[in-house]
Amino acid sequence: METLERKQRSREQTRVGIVLTAKDIARREGWQAVSIRKIADAIEYSAPIVYEYFDSKDILLDEIRNEGFRHLKQEYERIKKVYRDPEKRLFEMSIAQWQFAVEQPEIYQVMYNLNGAYCTIPVCNSVAVEDLSNTIREIIFSFIPKSKESIQKLYFEWWSLSHGMITLAMMLREQQPLELSEQVYRDSIRRFVRGLR
Amino acid sequence: METLERKQRSREQTRVGIVLTAKDIARREGWQAVSIRKIADAIEYSAPIVYEYFDSKDILLDEIRNEGFRHLKQEYERIKKVYRDPEKRLFEMSIAQWQFAVEQPEIYQVMYNLNGAYCTIPVCNSVAVEDLSNTIREIIFSFIPKSKESIQKLYFEWWSLSHGMITLAMMLREQQPLELSEQVYRDSIRRFVRGLR
DNA sequence: TACATCAAGTTAACAGTGTTAAATTGGCGT
C-alpha cells in the first residue's frame, strides 16, 4: 500500500486535467460550450467523476478564476523584482495585465464573468483578488502616502481604466485593430501614472 | 375582417409582453434564469408561441440590447437640446450613462454580455451602437476638430473610462458604496472633459 | 345544416445541461 502517495499524485493529475480541459474548451468554443459531460469525455471518465474533484461547476470556474488572479499576482511580483521605480512598476504591471488578457482571453473572461462565462461566486471576496489589489495599492501608496480612502479611489481609477480599455478593445477588435488599442492603452496608463506624482 | 388592424395591435402587445417579461425575470433572478418556457408561462402561452415573435433567444436578447442602446441615444438627444456647451453635453451624457446602468443594471448587462447575459450576435455592428458612437464622436469633434483617427482614439478613451468604472462599481458595490464610486466617476469624467479643450 | 379549410395554439419530442442516487464492477484479504 505504499502506492498511497502515487494515488494522490494521479488524483492531482486528473484534477489539473479537468481544469486544463475546461480552459481548452473555453478557449476553442467559448465558456458557454463548457459542460461537465464534455470535460468528462475529454479526460475519459464519466460525468460524476468530475464531482469528486469539484463540488459544482461554479466551484470549478471559481478555481480557474482564482488561478488567473494568482498568475497575475506572480507576474506582479516578478515585475517588482525587476524594477524599483514605482512609476515603472505600475506601468509594467498594467502592461502585464493587458498581455494576460490578450494571451489568455478565456481566463480573463471567467475572471470578470464576461461573454458567457458565468460564476455565481462573488469575485471580490476572494483572497486572490484582495492580494492583487493590495499589491497595486501599495505601489500607489509609495507614490503618494495618503489616506486609505484616497489610495482606494486611485486604485479604483486605475483598475477601471485598465479593465475598461481591455474589455472594450476585445469587443471592438474587429472594428479597431488590437495594436491601435494597445497604443492608446499605453498612452493612457502612462498619463495616469504621471498624474500620480 | 376589419379586425386585422386590431389583431396586429394585439400581436404587438404580446410582443412587448415577451420583452417586458424577459427583462422582468432578468431583473429579479438574473439573465441566467431567463428561459423561453418561463417567459411563455408568464404571458400565458406555450413556448413555441414565443418563436412566432422572435426566431431565437439570441434575437430576443439582441432586441432588448438594441432597445437599451436606443434608449440611451434618446437620452443623449434630450441632453443635446438642453445644453449647448460641448463640455457640459459630454459630462451630462456620461452621467446619463451611469444613471442608466444603475437604474437598469439588467439592461446594461445584456448590452455588454455581463454577468451571465449572453447574446452571440456581435454588439458593435448594430446601427444602434453606431448611432450612439457617432453622437459622442461628434461632440468630441466639436472640442477638437482633428482627424477621424484622433477622434476615434478619444472616443475609445471616454468609452473605456465610463464603461470600466460602471462595471467595476457594480462589481465592488458590496465593498465600496455606489455613492463613492459615483463621486470618483464624476471627478474622472470631469477631468477627462477638461483635458479635451 | 354539413363539410372542408385554415389559422392559432398545444403537445411531444430531440439533444443537450447540472447534479445526484443507485447499480455495477473488479481487486483484495480472509
Added chain:
DNA sequence: ACGCCAATTTAACACTGTTAACTTGATGTA
C-alpha cells in the same frame, strides 16, 4: 471460494433551446 469495499458507471430528475406534429375551434361554402 467468498465477502467486502473502493472506483466507476448507468440511470434518473428537472431543466434548457428548438422544432415537428398534432389538436382545436372558427369560418366560408355547398
